[in-house]
Amino acid sequence: MYIGILGAWVAVFLTLSILSYLYKDNVFYKLSEHIFVGVSAAHWATIAFWNQVQPNLFGRLWPQAEVAALEGFNKFWYGIYHVLHVLFEKVFPEETINGVLYRGIGDQPQNLSYLIAFILGVFMLFRLIPKIGWLSRWSLAYVIGMAAGLRLYGYMSSDVIGQIHATMLPLWTGNLGESINNIILIVGVLTGLFYFFFSVEHKGALKIVSRIGIYFLMVYFGASFGFAVMGRISLLIGRFNDLIEYSGKQYGFATPILLLIMVAVLILSGRKEKKNKEAEA
Amino acid sequence: MFWKRTIPAIIVGAVGVIMLLSWFIPHAPFDELEIHATQWYDIIASFAMILGALNLLKLQGRKVIKHQKGWFYSLAAILAFFMTLTFGFFIKGGYYPVLISAGDNPEAVYSRISEVTAIGVEEVRNLYAYPSANGERIIMQKAVVTKRYAQKIIEELETLGATVSMGELKWGSHVQGQNTYYRWVFYSFFTPLSATMFALLAFFVASASYRAFKIRNAEATVLLLAGIFIMLGRVPLGAYLTAWTQKISWLSWMHLPTIQEWLYQYPNAAGARAIMIGIGLGIVGTSLRVILGIEKSFMGGD
Amino acid sequence: MGKFTNFLEKLDSLDRRVIFLIIGLVVLIPLLIPLGLPIETTNLTEDAFYAIEDLPANAKVLLSFEYGPSSKPEIHPMAVSVLRHLFSKGNEVVIMCLWPDGLFMANEALELVAHDEFKLEYGVDYVNLGYRPGNEAVIKGITKSFEANFSVDSRGIPISQIPIMQDVQTARDVDFIFSFSAGYPGAIEWVLYAGDPLQVPVSSGNSSIQVNQLLPYVKSGQMKGVIAGMPGAAEYETLLIQKVEGKEGLLVNKAHALLPNFKENRDATKFMDAQSIAHLVIVLFIILGNISYFVKRKKQQKY
Secondary structure (H helix, E strand, O other): OOOHHHHHHHHHHHHHHHHHHHOOOOHHHHHHHHHHHHHHHHHHHHHHHHHHHHHHHHHHHOOOEEHHHOOOHHHHHHHHHHHHHHHOOOOOOEEEEOOEEEEOOOOOOOOOOHHHHHHHHHHHHHHHOHHHHHHHHHHHHHHHHHHHHHHHHHHHHHHHHHHHHHHOOOOOOOOHHHHHHHHHHHHHHHHHHHHOOOOOOOOOHHHHHHHHHHHHHHHHHHHHHHHHHHHHHHHHHHHHHHHHHOOOHHHOOHHHHHHHHHHHHHHHHHHHHHHHHHHHO | OHHHHHHHHHHHHHHHHHHHHHHHOOOOOHHHHHHHHHHHHHHHHHHHHHHHHHHHHHHHHHHHHOOOOOHHHHHHHHHHHHHHHHHHHOOOEOEEEEEEEOOOOHHHHHHHHHHHHOOOHHHHHHHHHOOOEOOEOEEOOOOOOOHHHHHHHHHHHHHOOOEEEEEEOOOOHHHHOOOEHHHHHHHHHHHHHHHHHHHHHHHHHHHHHHHHOOOOOHHHHHHHHHHHHHHHHOOHHHHHHOHHHHHOHHHHHHOHHHHHHHHHHOHHHHHHHHHHHHHHHHHHHHHHHHHOOOOOHHHOOO | OHHHHHHHHHHOOOOHHHHHHHHHHHHHHHHHOOOOOOOOOOHHHHHHHHHHHOOOOOOEEEEEEEOOHHHHHHHHHHHHHHHHHHHHHOOEEEEEEOOHHHHHHHHHHHHHHHHHHOOOOEOOOEEEEEEOOOOHHHHHHHOOOHHHHOOEOOOOOEHHHOHHHOOOOOHHHOOEEEEEEOOOOOHHHHHHHHHHHHOOOEEEEEOHHHHHHHHHHHHOOOOOOEEEHHHHHHHHHHHHHHHHHOOOOOOOHHHHHOHHHHHHOOHHHHHHHHHHHHHHHHHHHHHHHHHHHHHHHHHHHHO
């Protein structure tokens, strides 16, 4: 990927700034953290706009059409497009192909019902204005209703019924090892589920069942912990690998130079803080 | 009350029921409804991302204007925001020379292209020999960003007798184009920041393991042992340290990867499945409550 | 003995910055001085590998990129390996992204494998449809129509004009779905909204943290294996090299010539030494922490 020497220095500075938090909270870390917040917010908004809003929303309201062939309502409608083109040329392009002027985006069929989606989207933005912020509830309601409808079936089918079906294993398969493993799976699932069943008190024999369930759950949590450690270490390896790459001559020895500068600044500022504290005391 | 609570409840119920029915009725009108309903969802989700960006500006801007504590950092956040936005919407880059024909002096042309793109002359020659798409022989996209530099390369190659045209990435596809300022911001700013934020956790996980992971009871012991077997059994070192057990048949089960695999595929899988069924039932219940209008917490207060 | 127990007790309150420094060194040193530990493959990765290996030559595979820079070291090597595997067999690949950063990751992987290594033709051998926000709604949407959701690809080309998409109208028209995922939306959503309802086989390469959540799907057959984190990526790289070296199964002519490339550019395998040593050190930290805890507890019980 092309980032050049400047890009490498910026990347190393930001990486070391974040890592400096391990020593203590400091100016470098706070600055990088805030830059991250700013860049991320703009990045997600930009990507969402160019990948969805422009092609799929505006592209359905104003698909590409030959200007000369427009008539009736579309003539007025694409007149609005032309005004938008004058204001925001990059978002609402016009093209001349073989001497013919075209307005619009892409080749989707026109669907003006998407104006409702546009209005709901704008309502979402009203959340920033306290007086009319309640309109964003309509957009949220749409999103939540959609998610609920999708998930109800999806989770019931795959997570509940699918998994229960997969737990129906033969207790005896003809092979001792396989049979024991199947029994472990069945017992583990039943006792694990029972641990979360609070409609009856867990006492006597039920308490034993619940305790067995806890142990299976502890194995799961322990394994999850092991994987979590694995994942985090992998990410650290990736960062260190990049720092090693940027310490080379082709990137102007960015890593060692910036590391030395940062360490020096942190030590000096640490000493200054200590002196100030002593002076106050 | 009607506009603020009743209408949203109607929307949730209606959309939820339509989506649920579309699972069971794949025919008209549900098939068309489903296509467009999901598109509307995607569009509203995009606006939610734009809302996030605007909200950031509002909060950080307020800090800067009122000179609250740490306003300098908020200014940095706003500047970084606008830098990214500028490259996303106003300054694109994405210009590149496209070689159509090498002309009568191909070796000189290949040599210059090799200097610009930092690939070998032999490879340039091979690229030129490759069948062209739309008359474009070699697209020098990786190496050139600005219009001025692209124009300069075009003039140099034309002086050497080549036929060259100017290519330009369209607005929209520029966010992921090879030679745009936006991509530079992504790899120079976003990538190191995002990656390092998560990489920090490796240190804290190690520190937490040392300080907090104590065997206080039987459950903690089981948890700890499972974690240790996974950590050592899934990496090459675990296999290497217990490779000797493979040479003795009755000890072969003590091979760390073998123990790890069994633990992972059976007791761990049982626990995972129990949790998955439990969570699945919870989600089904909550979704039903939302669709039926029993759950209204998403609407907030009046 | 007294001094030793005092030392062990003091270890309990060790400054965490010492721990940070040790972890830093333990990860850095093996990167600079590799050990070359051999990679042993596991069933999970083998199942994912052979699920792809058993696809016929004319199979179309949908790859979904749901990761970003924060999980790139784990998942990117597997994305590169899977692409190499598919192109080595001559399969066609349709790519889409449910994470915005996935778009960049996909392009990076395609630049290396499709463009630089295999020199394939965009639009004919592979296509990158780009990113769409909407999470599982996008997956649900493509079960009905790709074109409605992806009117243009990542380069702005209408998908009606892309040759590879001519006979791919919905997710039902692909033969396999592979998700590279680091969280939500990801592999789980692919199983719930595409794999199970359409009965299209699904597999995935995941960050280590997500792997354990997917195991029930693998055990029930709803997923065909999983590439689990960086160790899984290293195993996949090993399996791929074994296949190409041994000229096993379907293999296009270019693949064997690219073997030195595959061996040279094996990020996950390269990093496994550091991963192994770091794990060992963390286990030792846990053991040491517990010894110090027991010593302290015993002393407190005495008093």
